Amino acid sequence: MTAPRYADVLIPVAIDRPYSYRVPAELELGPGDVVSVPLGNRTALGVVWQLRDDPGGVSHNRLKDVLARYEVPAVPAAIRRLVDWIADYTLSPRGMVLRMAVRDPDHLAPPRPRIGVRLTGQPPSRPTSARTKLMALMADGLARAKGEAAKEAGVSIGVVDGLIDDGALEAITLPPESVAETLDPDHARPALNPAQHEAAQVLADGVAARAFQVYLVDGVTGSGKTEVYFEAVAEAIRQGRQTLILVPEIALTTQFLDRFAERFGHRPAAWHSGVGQARRGRVWTGVAAGEVPVVIGARSALFLPFQDLGLIIVDEEHEGAYKQDDGVHYHARDMAVVRGRMEAIPVVLASATPSLESRVNADKGRYRRLILPERFGGREMPAISTVDMKVQGPPRGRWISPALELAMRRTLEEKEQSLIFLNRRGYAPLTLCRTCGERIQCPNCSAWLVDHRFRRRLVCHHCGFSMPPLEHCPKCDAVDSFVACGPGVERMAEECATLFPEARLLVLSSDMAGGIERIRQEIEAVAKGEADIVIGTQLIAKGHNFPHLALVGVVDADLGLQNGDPRAGERTFQLLQQVVGRAGRAKDGSRALIQTHRPDHPIIDAIVKGDREAFYEAEIAMREEAQLPPHGRLAALVVSAEAQSDAMAYARMLVRSSPASKDVKVLGPAEAPLALVRGRHRMRILARSPRAFDLSGWLRDWLSKVEAPRGNVRLEIDVDPQSF
Ligand code: ADP
Ligand code: ZN
Secondary structure, three states: OOOOEEEEEEEEOOOOOOOEEEOOOOOOOOOEEEEEEOOOEEEEEEEEEEEEEOOOOOOHHHHHHHOOOOOOOOHHHHHHHHHHHHHHHHHHOHHHHHHOOOHHHHHOOOOOOEEEEEEEOOOOOOOOHHHHHHHHHHOOOOOOHHHHHHHHHHHOOHHHHHHHHHEEEEEEOOOOOOOOOOOOOOOOOOOOHHHHHHHHHHHHHHHHHOOOOOEEEEEEOOOEEEEEEHHHHHHHHHHHOOOEOOOOOOOOOOHHHHHHHHOOOOOOOOOOOOOHHHHHHHHHHHHHHOOOOEEEOOHHHHHOOOOOOOEEEOOOOOOHHHEEEEOOOOOOHHHHHHHHHOOOOOOEEEHHHHHHHHHHHHHHOOOEEEEEEOHHHHOOOOOEEEHHHHHHHHOOOOOOOOOHHHHHHHHHHHOEEEEEEEEOOEEEEEEEEOOOOOEOOOOOOOOOOOOEEEOOEEOOOOOOOOOOOEEEEEOOOOEEEEEEEOOOOOOOOOHHHOOOOOOOOOOOOOOOOOHHHHHHHHHHHOOOOOEEEEEOOOHEEEEEOOEEEEEEEEEOHHHHOOOOOOOHHHHHHHHHHHHHHOOOOOEEEEEEEEEEEOOOHHHHHHHOOOOHHHHHHHHHHHHHHHHOOOOEEEEEEEEEEOOOOHHHHHHHHHHHHHOOOOOOOOEEEEEEEEEEOOEEEEEEEEEEEEEOOHHHHHHHHHHHOOOOOOOEEEEEEOOOOOOO
16 A cells, blocks of 8 residues: 555644645655644644545645644544534534644644753862752752752752763753653542442443443532542543543632542642643643543643543533633533543533533433432531521611621631622622713623722723723713612622621632632632631632631522523522532531522522422423423524624524524524623524434534625524523
8 A cells, every 4th residue: 555645634723624735755644643734824733634545636736745743642533533523513613623622833842851960979179058058969869850959959050050060960861750640549548438439339330341421420519529530530540541530610729639639649630721831731742642640621621632531520510611602612511421422431420510401311311310418427518598688688788688797797706717609790780870870881892890999990891891980970970979889799898897897808709810829829728717708709609628617698699590591590509509518518507698689589499498309390391391401402693793783684694594494493683692792793593403403414504505794794603502
């Protein structure tokens, strides 16, 4: 057989098809190889998608040559198939999906050798105190990286160089720093309780069976789900296979890495946007070479080129953070299941509040549900009660009811921690002119500007527009006439400071100055008990272990229930359940107080009674009734343009040209839930079909027959939208 002479190379940019290139005779290529190719007048990185003998309809002379092959492991067939699958399903250009698997050539460059030093055995000619310190460190005979040696000895790098010149040390090349720690499956195995043991056994058997199966580990907060899926990880390690653990907010969870290290002896390799370029490169190649046993990462870790993946875990599977809503619209939990099926391996979904999708899949027997009904160690769930804000509310202009205030005071006296939860960043969600009633709105979006008083800015939470607080009303010109309406976390902090001047307060929300690193430190401070009252948004509601937390106060449970999205009920239930579940993880006698105007709302009622089943039953029935997911399939087509009439015209044309189908119902166009974002008007069309129907295929067929949008009109497709 002669070597193939042409390669179809997929380039990670917004194009759907691989481009054909000639393969020079001296270059040996296989599918998945990472190559550089000419693209227009530049050089691009690409992945060999296919090799062939014919130039594919293009004349040989018109094709350009592949320039070179990167010395990195090939992108495995599993990833190439996953990219194809996701592109088809989400109707995204193939190259855009590939971008998530291979991005910058820097990642893919082979690791640079590190320069180290070691003793030569010759004493330094001219000992100084710095030189003596360094020689004392090196006296153990071990080689060290140059920088590390200087740092450990507390001397400058010049001292190291000086001793090399002097002949007392010699420079050597060290192997690249390893990201592939050997993990010990039996390093510190906890004794499991019977429910945990049973679930862990099922998972471990699943891993050993090397077959596709999705498991839903459904257990209340604090039931020990993590310990259970760690047993599956242990089994994968024993089998010599790799594990991927997806978590929603990896950047915040050093706690989790430490816990993993306690169980397996070392931390896993982490993969998220905060990991430095060089380290990412090493993880990527280490994963591809099969040397990294466990990766814990954000949703993008799903596209890592594992050589021998044996298990995928999706922790907090209900989390909205798994859905990517820009570029390629995909849900990492669902795509993890797709990858698991392609690779014939088990996928473990874990949650205290499973998504309706996963719950229904379990009920229908598609997933296997493993239930942990109680908290580990017999620890009690917090006692939950409501405060009816219609009759027991605080005076005007305040948000902490007398009942919550009293509970907070008691908690303070007991030297325990309170968490005041309000899912609203900033000081106040709305600024209003007292004289004329004008509300301050974002110039680019259909949204109010949020008062961020700590920063002295009015900010749009949709486009980031911000401006200093106004003095005159832009409409009636009144001076000092503005009032802040409603509370945000900053305002709650003010109220708490007034009520409890002696307490140590801590405000946590995602827009804090100092970014992720600061938030991580603050979360650790809360865990260590270094704050009496913590005021936070949903950032604080999730996954964290706060052993000192004895009281949770929900400022406004109705917030999430007010918007028109049919998924609002599910989200509110999950969020409240998670927040409430932060309390009492280390000690009994904890409480949660939920402030609401609707104490008898079924969702609030289910939370108070701890009756999850009531919630799932009612919610599943509602979705069936309305023919909404997970009962059926849904896709959203959002048409946007600078002029509303342009968006409307294209959206109408789309609907008119939709192929008739007994399976698909096309709804709209109507204004999208956020009708104006970043100066673009948005119209939305929804397409709904039964679950068994190939909605993506139907959409592709439809869109292939209509004219593509022109000018500034844009069409975005979101299959399985999270809001509907
Ligand atoms: P979940 O993930 O269900 O919220 P975790 O796995 O975080 O629960 O467990 C809750 C707490 O109980 C943690 O502090 C954990 O260390 C502890 N725990 C769970 N299972 C065990 C066990 N078998 N032995 C000792 N401690 C356990
Ligand atoms: Zn805006």
